Amino acid sequence: MKVAIKAQGLTKQYHDILAVDHIGLEVFEGEIFGLLGPNGAGKTTTIRMLTGQTKPTSGTATVASYEITHESIKAKQQMGVVPEVSNIYDEMSAWNNLIFAAQLYSVPKIEREKRAKELLELFGLYERRKDRVASFSRGMKRRLTIAAALIHKPKMLFLDEPTTGLDVQSSRMIRNLIKELNDSGATIFLTTHYIEEADQLCQRAAIINQGRIVVVDNPEKLKASMEERHIIEISFSPSRDLNDELKGLSCVNDVSRLGDKFRLYVDDASEVIPSLVDFARKNSLKIISINTLKPSLEDAFVKLTGLSPEVMTAEKEPIKKREE
Amino acid sequence: MRSKKDDCDEGMVMKDMHSSHLGREIRVAWAIAAKDMRTYYTQPPSIMFGILFPFALFLSFSVGRNVPLATQIPILVSQTLFFASSSIGPVVIPIERADQTFDRFLTSPVSLLTILMGKTLGGIIYGTGISIIPVLVGIAFFGTQIVNIGAIIACFALSTLAFSALGIMFASIPGQTVGQVMMPLNFVRIPLLFISGVFTPIAELPPWMQVVSMLSPLTHTVELARYSLGGGTFFGPLVNMAILTFYTAIFLFLGIRFHIMNQRKE
Numbered sequence: 001m002k003v004a005i006k007a008q009g010l011t012k013q014y015h016d017i018l019a020v021d022h023i024g025l026e027v028f029e030g031e032i033f034g035l036l037g038p039n040g041a042g043k044t045t046t047i048r049m050l051t052g053q054t055k056p057t058s059g060t061a062t063v064a065s066y067e068i069t070h071e072s073i074k075a076k077q078q079m080g081v082v083p084e085v086s087n088i089y090d091e092m093s094a095w096n097n098l099i100f101a102a103q104l105y106s107v108p109k110i111e112r113e114k115r116a117k118e119l120l121e122l123f124g125l126y127e128r129r130k131d132r133v134a135s136f137s138r139g140m141k142r143r144l145t146i147a148a149a150l151i152h153k154p155k156m157l158f159l160d161e162p163t164t165g166l167d168v169q170s171s172r173m174i175r176n177l178i179k180e181l182n183d184s185g186a187t188i189f190l191t192t193h194y195i196e197e198a199d200q201l202c203q204r205a206a207i208i209n210q211g212r213i214v215v216v217d218n219p220e221k222l223k224a225s226m227e228e229r230h231i232i233e234i235s236f237s238p239s240r241d242l243n244d245e246l247k248g249l250s251c252v253n254d255v256s257r258l259g260d261k262f263r264l265y266v267d268d269a270s271e272v273i274p275s276l277v278d279f280a281r282k283n284s285l286k287i288i289s290i291n292t293l294k295p296s297l298e299d300a301f302v303k304l305t306g307l308s309p310e311v312m313t314a315e316k317e318p319i320k321k322r323e324e
Numbered sequence: 325m326r327s328k329k330d331d332c333d334e335g336m337v338m339k340d341m342h343s344s345h346l347g348r349e350i351r352v353a354w355a356i357a358a359k360d361m362r363t364y365y366t367q368p369p370s371i372m373f374g375i376l377f378p379f380a381l382f383l384s385f386s387v388g389r390n391v392p393l394a395t396q397i398p399i400l401v402s403q404t405l406f407f408a409s410s411s412i413g414p415v416v417i418p419i420e421r422a423d424q425t426f427d428r429f430l431t432s433p434v435s436l437l438t439i440l441m442g443k444t445l446g447g448i449i450y451g452t453g454i455s456i457i458p459v460l461v462g463i464a465f466f467g468t469q470i471v472n473i474g475a476i477i478a479c480f481a482l483s484t485l486a487f488s489a490l491g492i493m494f495a496s497i498p499g500q501t502v503g504q505v506m507m508p509l510n511f512v513r514i515p516l517l518f519i520s521g522v523f524t525p526i527a528e529l530p531p532w533m534q535v536v537s538m539l540s541p542l543t544h545t546v547e548l549a550r551y552s553l554g555g556g557t558f559f560g561p562l563v564n565m566a567i568l569t570f571y572t573a574i575f576l577f578l579g580i581r582f583h584i585m586n587q588r589k590e
């Protein structure tokens with residue numbers, strides 16, 4: 001398979017902070033590749049280096065065989081970039097934003113208007129094409145940003161946290177869109193701190209933590225690496241904090257609480273379930289539900305990085321645009 | 325073996341590639357300038373620092389003085405050329421940094437030079453448009469006459485380019501508010517008013533101040549404006565044009581260098 005994006009020894013140092021530490025990765029043509037990690041792991045810095053917005057301290061990156069530092073114009077002609085903060089002009093209309101984006105990529109005039117119309121219709125924004133973007137919702141702005149990145153029909157698309165801060169419906173729409181774009185042949189590189197998003201979308205994912213790549217593999221193989229662990233999910237009534245007591249049961253390696261449910265990581269579920277029934281009886285608890293689960297990508301992530309899932313779900317401070 | 329025809333054809337292809345590449349860069353620079361005109365010309369900081377400021381300064385130093393208003397037209401033209409042209413870059417670039425829309429240029433297949441040329445062009449057009457108004461008012465109401473069309477064209481062309489480049493140079497200060505860039509720029513612009521023949525003719529200044537005055541780019545704008553509208557010059561129009569050209573080159577060079585240095589730090 002042909003390599004579309006390649007990074008070798010990519011490093012970025014800001015004074016005494018090593019944001020990205022000698023990372024290497026390859027993304028093949030036609031795949032959706034995810035860079036998964038908590039906030040502050042180095043995802044945005046990595047994508048900024050790959051897209052030519054930030055100069056690496058050392059190392060190289062190539063996009064469509066063009067080296068990003070020395071052949072940046074040619075490399076950028078091959079890619080569309082969707083940053084974390086929608087970089088469209090609030091003071092301009094949706095239509096003018098797309099036309100301007102097309103001008104930056106030297107899309108011919110006749111093609112520009114045709115393409116703008118197509119994209120606005122695809123993203124459900126055509127009716128609002130003459131409205132100032134300042135009046136758009138966050139989800140609409142994100143859709144318009146993606147449309148602007150596609151105006152010149154790039155072979156690859158870079159998306160930095162595409163669904164952060166969006167409601168469930170908008171997130172779902174964006175994810176479906178990403179899948180459709182990939183189905184039509186685009187190579188997608190995305191960063192995310194949502195483990196589920198990486199699991200649903202990516203054919204391969206790299207887990208990054210503290211500026212270093214921990215592992216690169218496809219999500220199913222990462223989950224399969226956890227299969228020696230069994231997981232029992234149980235909920236009791238009345239619901240109360242039982243972490244310490246459950247950890248004290250034999251053959252229970254770890255316990256985490258998710259809402260009203262407890263996840264027990266055990267060596268053998270068949271040995272632990274009778275102990276749980278005894279435990280409930282002795283503590284006057286009623287078992288509301290009990291399930292055995294396959295390891296998730298989240299479980300693999302926790303094992304590989306040592307980070308708790310709560311670290312991943314902690315939202316970054318939203319980047320505020322200037323007040324109007 | 326390559327023939328002369330092969331070399332000639334390759335030369336033409338290369339020339340086509342260079343000219344089409346240059347053509348593309350010019351079109352993109354123009355698109356950037358047009359976008360800035362649409363988006364930022366009527367923003368409050370542009371109006372405040374580019375239009376109200378020079379007119380207010382002019383009125384504050386003209387009203388109550390026993391000087392015919394018609395003779396002050398070159399001063400007003402010079403001040404608007406100076407403030408209007410140099411205000412656009414420092415308004416647009418910090419706003420785009422704060423909104424993170426400047427990054428759109430960095431991800432596009434556009435060189436930093438083209439981006440800055442587009443921004444400079446925005447300042448040139450703004451400065452020209454605003455400064456034409458006092459010329460037209462002078463002609464319509466005060467009997468002002470353009471006696472040297474070449475001089476006024478040179479005055480407008482060189483001044484708008486030099487001062488727009490000055491604004492772009494200051495806009496390399498990595499601030500995200502207009503104030504963070506405009507404050508140091510005004511720290512330079514306002515003192516220049518007092519040494520550039522705006523309030524006191526250069527001929528009336530002591531010799532050492534005449535030397536200092538020669539170093540100010542605004543001096544040469546004032547002189548060329550006066551010369552083109554029927555007045556005299558102290559240093560001569562050729563010296564005026566040469567020094568404005570020199571400052572244009574310096575400000576463009578430094579502006580580009582500072583922006584490249586900023587990019588490296590990102």
